[in-house]
Amino acid sequence: MAQMTMVQAITDAMRVELKRDETVLVFGEDVGKNGGVFRATEGLQSEFGEQRVFDTPLAESGIGGLAVGLSINGFRPVAEIQFFGFVFETFDAIASQATRMRYRSGGRFHSPVTFRSPFGGGVKTPELHADSLEGLMLQTPGLKVVIPSNPYDAKGLLISAIRDNDPVVFLEHMKLYRSFRQEVPEGDYAIPLGKANVVKEGTDVTIITYGAMVHTSLKAAEEIEKARGAKVEVIDLRTISPLDIDTIVESVKKTNRAIVVQEAQKTSGVAAEIITQINERAILHLEAPVLRITAPDTVYPFAQAEDVWLPDVKRVVDGLTQVLDF
Amino acid sequence: MSVTTAVEQTENNAPLQILAPDGTVVRPDLMPNLSDDELRELMRKMVFTRVWDQRAISLNRQGRLGFYAPVAGQEASMIGSEGALSKEDFILPSYRDIPQMVWHGFPMHQAFLYSRGHIEGGRIPEGVNVLMPQIIIAAQCTQATGVAMGYKLRGEKRVAINYFGDGATSQGDFYEGMNYAGVYKLPVIFFSQNNGYAISLPFEKQTASENIAVKAVAAGIASERIDGMDIMAVYYAVLKAKERGVNGEGATLIEAMTYRYGPHTMAGDDPTRYRTGEEQSEWELRDPLIRFRKFLEAKGLWNEKDEEAVIEEAKKAVADAIKKADEAPKMKVSELIDCMFETLPPSLEEQKAEYLAKESK
Numbered sequence: 001m002a003q004m005t006m007v008q009a010i011t012d013a014m015r016v017e018l019k020r021d022e023t024v025l026v027f028g029e030d031v032g033k034n035g036g037v038f039r040a041t042e043g044l045q046s047e048f049g050e051q052r053v054f055d056t057p058l059a060e061s062g063i064g065g066l067a068v069g070l071s072i073n074g075f076r077p078v079a080e081i082q083f084f085g086f087v088f089e090t091f092d093a094i095a096s097q098a099t100r101m102r103y104r105s106g107g108r109f110h111s112p113v114t115f116r117s118p119f120g121g122g123v124k125t126p127e128l129h130a131d132s133l134e135g136l137m138l139q140t141p142g143l144k145v146v147i148p149s150n151p152y153d154a155k156g157l158l159i160s161a162i163r164d165n166d167p168v169v170f171l172e173h174m175k176l177y178r179s180f181r182q183e184v185p186e187g188d189y190a191i192p193l194g195k196a197n198v199v200k201e202g203t204d205v206t207i208i209t210y211g212a213m214v215h216t217s218l219k220a221a222e223e224i225e226k227a228r229g230a231k232v233e234v235i236d237l238r239t240i241s242p243l244d245i246d247t248i249v250e251s252v253k254k255t256n257r258a259i260v261v262q263e264a265q266k267t268s269g270v271a272a273e274i275i276t277q278i279n280e281r282a283i284l285h286l287e288a289p290v291l292r293i294t295a296p297d298t299v300y301p302f303a304q305a306e307d308v309w310l311p312d313v314k315r316v317v318d319g320l321t322q323v324l325d326f
Numbered sequence: 327m328s329v330t331t332a333v334e335q336t337e338n339n340a341p342l343q344i345l346a347p348d349g350t351v352v353r354p355d356l357m358p359n360l361s362d363d364e365l366r367e368l369m370r371k372m373v374f375t376r377v378w379d380q381r382a383i384s385l386n387r388q389g390r391l392g393f394y395a396p397v398a399g400q401e402a403s404m405i406g407s408e409g410a411l412s413k414e415d416f417i418l419p420s421y422r423d424i425p426q427m428v429w430h431g432f433p434m435h436q437a438f439l440y441s442r443g444h445i446e447g448g449r450i451p452e453g454v455n456v457l458m459p460q461i462i463i464a465a466q467c468t469q470a471t472g473v474a475m476g477y478k479l480r481g482e483k484r485v486a487i488n489y490f491g492d493g494a495t496s497q498g499d500f501y502e503g504m505n506y507a508g509v510y511k512l513p514v515i516f517f518s519q520n521n522g523y524a525i526s527l528p529f530e531k532q533t534a535s536e537n538i539a540v541k542a543v544a545a546g547i548a549s550e551r552i553d554g555m556d557i558m559a560v561y562y563a564v565l566k567a568k569e570r571g572v573n574g575e576g577a578t579l580i581e582a583m584t585y586r587y588g589p590h591t592m593a594g595d596d597p598t599r600y601r602t603g604e605e606q607s608e609w610e611l612r613d614p615l616i617r618f619r620k621f622l623e624a625k626g627l628w629n630e631k632d633e634e635a636v637i638e639e640a641k642k643a644v645a646d647a648i649k650k651a652d653e654a655p656k657m658k659v660s661e662l663i664d665c666m667f668e669t670l671p672p673s674l675e676e677q678k679a680e681y682l683a684k685e686s687k
Contacts, residue, residue: 025479051479057509062468062502069472069486072457073416075479077472092462092499097469103665104458106449110668142666165668194671242671 004184007177009151010040013158018048026053028080060086064093072109084119085128098167099142114161120173121310124303131300135269137169138241144168145241149214151182156191173212196244202233206251209261210237217261220316240270249281256287259319266294288326293319341551341583344558347612349620358561370636372401372615375425377640386592392442395422396588402614403519403582406560416455416473418466418488427456435650444657463494467503474512485571487515493524495538504545513571516579525590526600542579554582555612585609658685
């Protein structure tokens with residue numbers, strides 16, 4: 001086993017799949033010689049050649065259409081959208097084309113594309129780079145949306161995403177790319193999509209979260225445990241679509257209290273969906289309303305306001321306190 | 327003459343023509359090398375398609391079809407281009423391009439089911455290399471690059487052809503597709519049927535460009551501007567574009583100048599609001615069926631009896647296909663749910679169960 005950062009684990013996942021299956025192709029802006037702006041594709045072109053790993057012109061709609069066309073012609077494209085704020089340029093290819101392929105063709109074609117993209121705040125990017133648009137993806141029928149929170153999961157989930165016969169959006173939080181290292185197995189292992197991970201067990205309140213907010217939530221859990229001895233359960237969703245509602249409901253039935261923590265804006269997002277489903281399935285188990293800790297409903301802020309805008313440990317602690325004291 | 331570049335073409339803006347409207351051959355040097363039977367077959371398909379279109383319009387008016395975009399006037403562009411391809415080549419059509427799909431092997435009764443909004447209307451049989459008609463008007467231009475790149479990577483001698491109208495050339499995907507095809511030298515044919523109107527918008531309000539063919543210059547790919555009412559010119563241009571593609575010379579943009587006699591679609595479009603009767607009459611003088619019929623008659627390859635036989639054949643085929651479409655059981659929401667993922671996630675399993683319960687009542 002090797003110690004890897006999340007970005008190294010992601011590169012390794014692509015290497016494993018490029019080696020294993022010759023229909024896997026990796027492409028996007030600057031992914032070739034340059035190895036990607038975050039070096040996520042570092043070394044892959046020299047190892048697998050320009051036919052398997054290649055640069056595209058700077059046109060995201062073209063990347064999406066190329067991926068969809070290749071996918072119906074028997075390939076497994078791994079297409080990089082350089083920053084997720086640029087996804088609108090290729091939203092038609094993802095949301096209207098790839099996701100509809102199986103239905104439109106009555107099952108003759110499917111679109112096994114993995115759209116990889118860096119996203120997420122806290123690293124002071126220019127505008128339209130960090131945006132958390134996963135809620136839009138969640139609302140798109142036929143799309144799987146994966147958001148890893150650590151190197152081990154990132155590799156196993158990306159391998160699953162590439163092997164999946166449905167279109168997958170794979171979102172890589174920029175702040176997590178190099179923030180810590182973890183033991184990551186060499187070679188091949190897969191973590192199933194649609195299965196959440198209980199990263200910390202507890203009995204008094206559940207935090208449901210994903211991506212970078214897993215780490216914020218774990219810190220908040222530690223603080224509140226120290227402060228008042230409450231035992232906090234933390235669920236890392238790993239994939240927000242499909243949503244592992246069984247794991248969520250099971251936890252809420254045990255703890256009777258929950259908050260959902262997401263980096264994205266408040267309205268109609270992942271948290272809203274989870275709270276709705278908890279209401280539908282477990283409302284009589286609740287001792288307090290389920291709160292959501294989110295960013296406000298504004299456009300993503302310029303760098304100066306980013307740290308205050310993003311949910312932080314204090315806001316999660318406040319949320320936990322509120323539901324515990326309800 | 328080989329395929330010209332758009333720059334050469336603009337020096338003389340007249341679209342390439344092989345048959346004049348009176349059926350005489352004006353460019354014998356470019357005449358496609360087709361047998362008598364092959365020539366007759368192209369005529370058969372055009373007559374068949376004209377009758378089928380008339381029947382489809384009538385069925386639509388009776389409420390027996392759904393969405394339908396009439397094709398009369400564009401038969402030479404449609405059938406000449408499909409005729410120059412082989413069944414291995416891949417068609418990415420737009421909403422009007424049902425004839426190319428059917429002549430490429432897609433069953434007609436399924437085209438009717440597509441029109442009625444039935445899932446069976448999209449179930450493309452194995453071995454039929456088409457996608458369902460694209461609604462986002464230039465999305466197929468980018469997708470065609472992917473299909474073509476697949477052929478290139480595998481070293482297959484096949485091309486992808488994508489059909490779109492003049493309106494689609496205003497959309498970014500048209501340019502992005504051509505640009506990708508140029509950069510990667512892909513075996514793609516961008517086939518624009520310029521019928522002069524994007525619904526009601528005339529060409530001169532669509533673009534200030536002199537024509538569509540010149541737009542290939544910016545992408546560094548070849549282009550050809552042709553008379554889309556002349557099936558021989560269409561056949562010639564597509565064959566050349568295919569040769570170019572499979573020989574590794576890259577993509578071609580073809581602009582076929584054509585006309586739709588009918589409305590944009592049967593869903594309420596009224597062309598008299600934006601076109602004159604004189605204009606339509608002028609185009610009818612260039613009709614693709616009259617022109618090719620005259621050419622074939624002069625060679626003794628076509629007569630009234632042939633024509634009548636095809637008309638009868640088409641009427642019967644349409645009647646049979648409609649009957650078959652009528653026999654399809656009504657589409658179910660549970661079938662739609664089944665198509666969302668390879669394996670249904672639990673949430674959709676729940677939703678499917680709800681609909682199965684409703685559907686069993």
